[in-house]
Amino acid sequence: MSEWQPRILAILCNWCSYAGADLAGVSRIQYPPSIRVIRVPCSGRVDQLFILKSLQSGFDGVLVSGCHPGDCHYISGNYVARRKFALLKPLLEFIGIEPDRVQFSWISAGEGERFAEVITKITEDVRKLGPSKRLVKKT
Amino acid sequence: MAAVLPVGSDLSGAMNRFLKTILEKDIVDAVLMPMKVPSGDSFAWIIMSDSSIVDDAEAMAPVMPVQGARALRSLTRKGEGSIRVLALMRPCEIRAAIELSKLGQVKTENLILAAYDCPGAVPMDSFVSDPSSGEDLFRKMLAGEDVSAGEVKPSCTSCVEFSMTDADLHFGHFGLGGTEVLLIPGSPKGMEILEALELPADRETSIWDEAVRKRREKQVASRDAAFEETGENIRGVQGMLNVFADCISCRNCRAACPICYCRLCHFESETAKQDPNSRLDSAVTRGGISLPADRMLFHTGRMTHMSLSCVSCGQCSDACPADIPVAQVFSFVADRTQKAFEYSAGRNDGDPLPLRSFMKSELSGIHEMVSDAEPGGHAHE
Numbered sequence: 001m002s003e004w005q006p007r008i009l010a011i012l013c014n015w016c017s018y019a020g021a022d023l024a025g026v027s028r029i030q031y032p033p034s035i036r037v038i039r040v041p042c043s044g045r046v047d048q049l050f051i052l053k054s055l056q057s058g059f060d061g062v063l064v065s066g067c068h069p070g071d072c073h074y075i076s077g078n079y080v081a082r083r084k085f086a087l088l089k090p091l092l093e094f095i096g097i098e099p100d101r102v103q104f105s106w107i108s109a110g111e112g113e114r115f116a117e118v119i120t121k122i123t124e125d126v127r128k129l130g131p132s133k134r135l136v137k138k139t
Numbered sequence: 140m141a142a143v144l145p146v147g148s149d150l151s152g153a154m155n156r157f158l159k160t161i162l163e164k165d166i167v168d169a170v171l172m173p174m175k176v177p178s179g180d181s182f183a184w185i186i187m188s189d190s191s192i193v194d195d196a197e198a199m200a201p202v203m204p205v206q207g208a209r210a211l212r213s214l215t216r217k218g219e220g221s222i223r224v225l226a227l228m229r230p231c232e233i234r235a236a237i238e239l240s241k242l243g244q245v246k247t248e249n250l251i252l253a254a255y256d257c258p259g260a261v262p263m264d265s266f267v268s269d270p271s272s273g274e275d276l277f278r279k280m281l282a283g284e285d286v287s288a289g290e291v292k293p294s295c296t297s298c299v300e301f302s303m304t305d306a307d308l309h310f311g312h313f314g315l316g317g318t319e320v321l322l323i324p325g326s327p328k329g330m331e332i333l334e335a336l337e338l339p340a341d342r343e344t345s346i347w348d349e350a351v352r353k354r355r356e357k358q359v360a361s362r363d364a365a366f367e368e369t370g371e372n373i374r375g376v377q378g379m380l381n382v383f384a385d386c387i388s389c390r391n392c393r394a395a396c397p398i399c400y401c402r403l404c405h406f407e408s409e410t411a412k413q414d415p416n417s418r419l420d421s422a423v424t425r426g427g428i429s430l431p432a433d434r435m436l437f438h439t440g441r442m443t444h445m446s447l448s449c450v451s452c453g454q455c456s457d458a459c460p461a462d463i464p465v466a467q468v469f470s471f472v473a474d475r476t477q478k479a480f481e482y483s484a485g486r487n488d489g490d491p492l493p494l495r496s497f498m499k500s501e502l503s504g505i506h507e508m509v510s511d512a513e514p515g516g517h518a519h520e
């Protein structure tokens with residue numbers, strides 16, 4: 001068990017993806033133990049800085065997940081989140097952060113299976129990339 | 140179509156006389172414009188209701204000490220005033236004011252925003268050290284004479300929005316040989332001023348249009364060259380780190396920026412303070428970190444927060460004691476983020492801020508990560 005395990009921060013909307021994670025747990029669906037979860041009231045609460053900060057703090061990947069389009073409990077938080085994300089993504093790529101390290105998805109409260117799939121996918125993607133060395137000055 | 144203002148011997152003087160007249164005729168109650176400070180090495184924003192003070196003011200100042208939009212914000216951030224104020228500023232200052240009005244920081248109801256064809260500004264540091272050469276240089280720039288690019292504020296050499304913006308009234312003088320100024324109304328408010336002065340807007344503007352077009356072509360070429368250079372310099376984490384390597388974390392760039400209006404910046408807040416051991420842990424796992432911490436996080440964070448509204452005025456570079464080309468980097472990034480949403484900061488008062496407007500179906504590439512996920516196939520009960 002000495003193999004390197006990616007550490008991924010999952011920022012989950014309370015109303016959907018967080019409940020989806022709960023359902024995955026209750027249903028005993030297996031997924032890699034790679035994530036640390038932060039619960040937010042809505043994906044719209046996620047500031048781009050949260051993502052930059054997680055990478056700077058040494059996380060190997062970041063997942064932001066909110067309600068499906070049309071299902072946000074605050075009507076439009078997830079649409080705004082999508083725009084913020086579209087803004088951050090090219091910047092991250094430009095400064096040399098591999099696109100797969102930071103991902104965005106929609107997972108509803110009823111989608112325990114999908115939650116496990118998403119976590120498995122990002123874990124595998126990040127594992128392929130290896131530990132995050134970016135935003136770290138090499139001297 | 141435009142009205143015509145005859146120019147005697149000096150362009151700035153003719154504009155001053157115009158402002159004096161509208162004050163005397165009570166068409167506006169006050170005018171906000173630059174005035175030279177007593178020591179003669181800078182200019183300050185003065186709001187004046189007495190028309191005799193206008194004689195001592197300068198319609199077009201050689202330097203840009205405080206971004207005009209910041210002056211307007213300090214005036215109206217608690218709501219519009221009860222008197223009508225005409226503010227005469229550079230186009231980038233007007234654009235920043237329009238952005239701030241969308242952000243709820245400037246109230247434009249009782250403001251008349253006026254701009255002029257801007258020939259660029261003299262960098263603050265060179266002006267302060269030799270004001271009279273600075274003024275000579277600016278006179279040459281106004282007259283359209285060639286000056287070396289190094290003498291002009293770097294952002295101005297690549298500015299493509301140097302002429303008419305979404306202002307209420309525009310003073311066009313490019314291409315007219317210094318003999319007259321065109322008064323071009325940009326809104327009903329601007330039109331009202333011309334009507335109150337009984338100035339008919341009956342002159343067609345083709346000579347001016349052509350001069351602006353020509354200049355824009357030149358400016359676009361030098362902007363593209365500047366972007367190319369900046370793009371190369373900041374590519375990759377290492378590039379970005381190198382550009383900001385000299386940063387002393389003074390945050391002057393943020394203080395001078397017209398768009399950064401937050402009362403408490405995240406980087407000054409309690410949340411940004413970190414447990415010493417977590418910093419020490421980073422130092423141990425990475426082999427070393429630089430202090431004060433969060434230098435790059437500050438710049439990239441500020442970028443993600445305000446690049447959609449950056450007007451490329453260059454104030455951040457002008458304010459940087461370490462000579463970092465902050466504005467060049469921010470304009471480069473802003474150009475790309477604004478293009479992604481087909482937005483141009485401050486160009487049009489009617490265009491909604493990109494983060495406030497969205498379409499239900501857009502940007503699909505952003506979130507399709509599970510290959511068999513059905514679009515919209517959600518099971519939310």
Ligand code: SF4
Pocket residue numbers: 385386387388389390391392393455458459460461462463465
């Ligand atoms: S003004 Fe210059 S030195 Fe000061 S924080 Fe900004 S980039 Fe760093």
Ligand code: SF4
Pocket residue numbers: 395396397398399448449450451452453454455456465466469470
């Ligand atoms: S970031 Fe710099 S160039 Fe952009 S608006 Fe602020 S001061 Fe002007």
Ligand code: FES
Pocket residue numbers: 013014015016041042043044066067071072073074075076077078
């Ligand atoms: S409530 Fe879930 S994304 Fe807004």
